[in-house]
Amino acid sequence: MFKLVILVAITLAGLYVFMESYGAGNPRAARQIEAEPERSAAQDAGRQVLIAPAPAPEPLPEVIQATSQTPEQVQTFPGPPLRRAPDHSGPSSAPAPAQAELPAATEDIMYVTGNRVNFRAGPSTNDRVIGALVLGDPVETLGPTDASWINIRDTGGRIGYMSAQFLSNTNPN
Known part of the structure; x- marks a missing residue:
């Protein structure tokens, strides 16, 4: 373990010496200073500007x-109005179907x-x-009520078939 600490210390010291000797200063800035001789302010006053001023933004x-561009879109859905599922237990915003909707x-x-x-198509x-x-x-x-399947219409207006064993003339409630 001690050898590892000494090896890391020697490596860091060598890296420090290398950076101090070769990494000092900004090499690009040093090259620009060497390539361009120093000028006085008087000499610089008559010099042409090489960079054009930025154009004014358009x-x-x-x-x-957006309301004047896009007409209001209204979706229409064909068919009867939507009803809540029979097993929905939350508050209902739609009125519950009443028996008054059926014939007298x-x-x-x-x-x-x-x-x-289940209420089936056939x-x-x-x-x-x-x-x-x-x-x-x-x-x-x-249709006839003496068959094993009876053709029915529910309170929502859907037409289909239900097994006769699950239908009765008397209300079970």
């Missing part, structure tokens, strides 16, 4: 407000009896899921 164009004929109204039942579990309905949701029947 004036900036007038700023145009009670024989066409059925209620969902499962906690969460009368099979292989068909695409349109959404899900929850316990007590009213639906309007659009």
Whole structure:
């Protein structure tokens, strides 16, 4: 360990001596002074200026407000108004669908009896899921109610199919 300290000290001392002998001053400044002889102020007064003055900056164009350039864009979405998901527990800003939206004929109204039942595009579990309905949701029947799959319309106006085992004429709530 002691040898390592001595080696580092000798290296640093050698580096210091080298920098003092060859690194003193600014070599570029020394070359400029040697190349250009000294002049008095009187000699310098008649000397031409080699550097041209900087040109005046161009004036900036007038700023145009973005509101006058870009027309307001309004997005429209086709289809029925959006509703919250049935399992959303937060406060709802949209009014909850009411049973008043359905026709008055009670024989066409059925209620969902499962906690969460898929609502499909066709009368099979292989068909695409349109959404899900929850316990007590009213639906309007659009076809015969004695089949294993019933054609229905929910309160949002979506039309599809639901298995008859999850529908009842009486409200489970």
